Amino acid sequence: MHRHYNGLKTAALFGVLWAVLLGLGGLIGLSTRSSAPIVIMALVGVATTAYGYWNSDKIAIRSMAAYPVTEAQAPQLYQIVRELSVRANQPMPRIYLSPTMNPNAFATGRNPKNAAVCCTEGILQLLDARELRGVLGHELMHVYNRDILTSSVAAAVAGVITSVGQMLLFFGGDRRNSNPLAMLAMALLAPFAASLIQLAISRTREYDADEDGSQLTGDPLALASALRKIEQGVRIVPLPQDQKLVNTSHLMIANPFRGGAMTKLFATHPPMGERITRLERMAGRPLN
DSSP, X not given: OOXXXXXXXXXXXXXXXXXXHHHHHHHHHHHOSXXXXXXXXXXXXXXXXXXXXHTHXXXXXXXXXXXXXXXXXXXXXXXXXXXXXXXXXXXOOEEEEEOOSXXXXXXXXXXXXXXXXXXXXXXXXXSOHHHHHHHHHHHHHHHHTTHHHHHHHHXXXXXXXXXXXXXXXXXXXXXXXXXXXXXXXHHHXXXXXXXXXXXXXXXXXXXXXXXXXXXXXXXXXXXXXXXXXXXHHHHHSOOOOOHHHHHHGGGBSSOOSOOOHHHHHTOSSOOHHHHHHHHHXXXXXXXX
């Protein structure tokens, strides 16, 4: 189903993430006499991530100040989501609107039975029905592909690595049995590497949702057209860099913030131009 082998890429990235974690574990064994504080920090990180996984829909909806809408209030939105849900043989998700002109959308929930779809008022004004259908197909596939689970596991492992790195940096271990410079380098670089790998996993999931969503709708050019408009719209009306929004931005169809050089390095989404090119290849022709 994934023509660009994004599932394999995700598995490989997880392998690298675990290799970094095991490398840190080996360093701890050589340089410290007790790993109890690190284990406690790791358990706290995993527990926090588990809470986020089980409550992902509530956290994301709250961060966008979204409100539930009825079919009478948003008939077109309900019609599109219902049609795609039936086509995918999945239950109808809850539907929300967010009162912002930033053109964006997201779907969240740990499984299809607990899914929620949210569109901003801005995206409803920007896109036509065909483009909106392409966007909603993409977002629903995030739920059907269990991407909340994938991102939660990646966040948990990255969080453990960061905790271990902080403990090494803070306590330093038994310097008689270790190389202080090597330990300092690992303490600083391992969390940085873990963050980049976590972001890379998020970006491969976006490619998957683009491809699978386009197969669900049967119209990759609709999503390509929508992404062009969304990219321009986000530049005009970016979201503020509020931490609550930053924490949930990876769920959205596009990066909701104004980009910069460092922002692109730590982006949760792949380059928009590359996403559009892949969609055009799926359709067999460029978008006019």
